[in-house]
Amino acid sequence: MKAVRVISSPDGGQVVIEDIPAPVAGPGQVLVRVHAAGLNRGEVIQAKELRTGNTITTGVEFAGEIAVVGDGVTGWHEGDRVMGRGRRCQAEFVLADPMALMPIPVDLSWIEAAAFPNVFITAHDALVVNGRLKGGESVLVNGASGGVAMAAIQIASLMGAKPVFAQSRSAAKLDKISQYGIDVAIDSSRDDQVETIMRATDGRGVDIIIDTVGGPVFEANLKSLAVQGRLVNIARLGAPTAQIDLTHLWMKRLHLIGVTFRTRSAQERLDCIQACARDMLPFLRAGRIRLPIDRTFAMTDIHAAHAYMNQDQHVGKIVLTLD
Template sequence: MTNGQLHEGESIRVNGASAGVAMAAIQIASALGAKPVIAMSRSAAKLDRLSQFGVDAGIDSSRESQVDAVMAATGKRGVDLIIDTVGGPAFEANMDSRAVKGRLVNIARVGSTTAQIDLEKLWLKRLKLIGVTFRTRTEQERLECIQACARDLLPALEAGRLRLPIIAA
């Protein structure tokens, strides 16, 4: 929420959608009124089960073009925000599937820590690349994150709109 600056009505794509952090991102985006909430996974079975958590469209990245599927789901506009846990292998598709002024928040690099960037795409679309980690945050910054999380998410947790289910392979 904080780093991605997601607003109601904006579109979001979450990579590695069945993992814990990604599932939390999906539910938070849905609770905030993001539309569409797009989930990406290499498992069609996992994608089918994610619809109950706020996913509007699923992309099976082992079978279909990520970019084509995002463009179809967003009326060829692209997504406003991508939450990326994959890193390098998804980077080019992440660049190509974002809307003008789209944001990418990278929270993990399970696929690879490196990628090449086409600076013209970054420039023409006025994209933002945002890296997130707790490892380099001060104690004060960590406290501020916890306070923001409590302020923004406790009502949804109390109402049962956010939960962390286990989705097995």
């Protein structure tokens, strides 16, 4: 089968399309024929940074149909349309744990389905599980035009958050995502984040911040939080380091939370998938979740897809197609 592979190199990983043996479903496993796979920034960064080690197959989310059901698996059948989160997904076939799969609603395309798993599972885990969102609380999403950020905006709105703030340094991007549940847009090229939030919340501050930017907005985030506010960091696209005035942490009794899948066990990852499926699939089936697709590329055009993501001009998901 064809797969996107990264070969380690002292100068950074080399991305190639290789023919490799298709995996075989063993007991308790499901083999999925992949029709589309999401592209995420983490895979692009990983490719750049792979300087040592074995060649890897990339990808963390997919949509396709079940080709083989392994012994002992119940609840799934050959031909079922499924989407899921896992590893080595940018390939013609992928092995999956049955608990990592979710049924694709009948009116969803392969491309749309491939855009759901990673961003919504990540955003749900950050906002609902770790952020402990309750209806009526306020939410700020930094770097709002990214896939996870756009998922977080929709989840916040669907779960009754009010108001939902979205911050970006691009007015054009904010305009494109204004329809996804944003109450207050913050254009950081001209608006002061802290002033905007305090004005909109009568000086109280925001309850939860979902942050993908990191260092450059860290101080503003602390100042923007309400008493017992929660700052949940899921990425550090601006910078991985920041200075902290512990007075803000102390006086407001703040909670600083980091989330990642890299240090979780296999069972913990499955628990995240199941929690998202429980809460979000009813909204997806009802058509209340939208999956904005910025652009698609054939899997064999993986270099063009990586180059496009590196331009940082996209709004929504980039998806690889295998049909």
